[in-house]
Amino acid sequence: TQLLEQSPQFLSIQEGENLTVYCNSSSVFSSLQWYRQEPGEGPVLLVTVVTGGEVKKLKRLTFQFGDARKDSSLHITAAQPGDTGLYLCAGEGGGGSNYKLTFGKGTLLTVNP
Amino acid sequence: DAMVIQNPRYQVTQFGKPVTLSCSQTLNHNVMYWYQQKSSQAPKLLFHYYDKDFNNEADTPDNFQSRRPNTSFCFLDIRSPGLGDAAMYLCATRLPGHSYGYTFGSGTRLTVV
Numbered sequence: 001t002q003l004l005e006q007s008p009q010f011l012s013i014q015e016g017e018n019l020t021v022y023c024n025s026s027s028v029f030s031s032l033q034w035y036r037q038e039p040g041e042g043p044v045l046l047v048t049v050v051t052g053g054e055v056k057k058l059k060r061l062t063f064q065f066g067d068a069r070k071d072s073s074l075h076i077t078a079a080q081p082g083d084t085g086l087y088l089c090a091g092e093g094g095g096g097s098n099y100k101l102t103f104g105k106g107t108l109l110t111v112n113p
Numbered sequence: 114d115a116m117v118i119q120n121p122r123y124q125v126t127q128f129g130k131p132v133t134l135s136c137s138q139t140l141n142h143n144v145m146y147w148y149q150q151k152s153s154q155a156p157k158l159l160f161h162y163y164d165k166d167f168n169n170e171a172d173t174p175d176n177f178q179s180r181r182p183n184t185s186f187c188f189l190d191i192r193s194p195g196l197g198d199a200a201m202y203l204c205a206t207r208l209p210g211h212s213y214g215y216t217f218g219s220g221t222r223l224t225v226v
Contacts, residue, residue: 033214042117042203042217043156088155090215099144099163099207101215103155 006104023089030093119218136204
C-alpha cells in the first residue's frame with residue numbers, strides 16, 4: 001500500500017503570513033499532483049510535477065518535487081483569505097499503478113483577515 | 114463550462130434502497146474514476162475504467178458497482194446503501210500520460226436515512 005503523509009493536517013494563519021505544506025512517502029511516484037478543494041466541491045488541480053527536483057510557480061504558490069520523487073512541498077507566500085481551503089497532494093504511478101492516484105489526508109488551511 | 118458533470122448534486126436515499134449516481138464528461142478522456150470521500154478524509158478510489166476495461170479496488174465492497182456504457186458516461190450503483198455509505202462521491206477523468214492531472218466533478222453528496 002502506498003502512503004502519502006501530508007503535514008500539517010490543520011493550519012490557521014493570519015493574512016500576509018507564509019506557509020509550507022509537506023507531502024512525504026516511501027514510494028517513488030511518476031508524478032505528484034496538488035489539488036485545492038472547497039467545501040461541497042470537487043478537488044481542482046493546481047499543478048502536476050513530474051521531474052525530480054522540479055520547481056513550479058503559480059503566482060504566490062511554489063511547488064517542489066523532491067529529487068527522488070518521493071516527496072513534495074507547497075509554499076504559499078503572503079497568504080490571503082481566498083487561499084482558504086483543503087489542499088491535497090496526490091501521487092500517481094507508484095508501485096506500477098500508472099492510472100491510480102493516491103491521496104494524502106489533506107491540509108485544511110484557514111487564512112484569517 | 115463544467116467538463117465533468119455529476120448528477121444529482123445531493124441525493125437522499127433510504128437505508129437499503131438502491132441508488133444510482135451519474136457522471137458525464139465532455140473531454141473525451143479515456144480514463145474515468147469514482148472516489149468516495151467522507152468528512153475530513155482524503156478521497157478513496159473505488160474503481161476506474163480505462164476505456165471499457167474495468168478495474169476494481171481490492172477493498173471496494175461488492176455493494177458498489179459501476180457501468181460505463183460509452184466514453185462520456187459512467188454510473189455508480191449502490192445496491193443496498195448503509196448508513197456508512199453516506200459520503201461525497203467524486204467522479205474524475207483524465208488522459209493517459211504523466212503530465213496530465215485529473216478533472217473532478219463537483220461531486221454528489223449522498224445521505225442515507
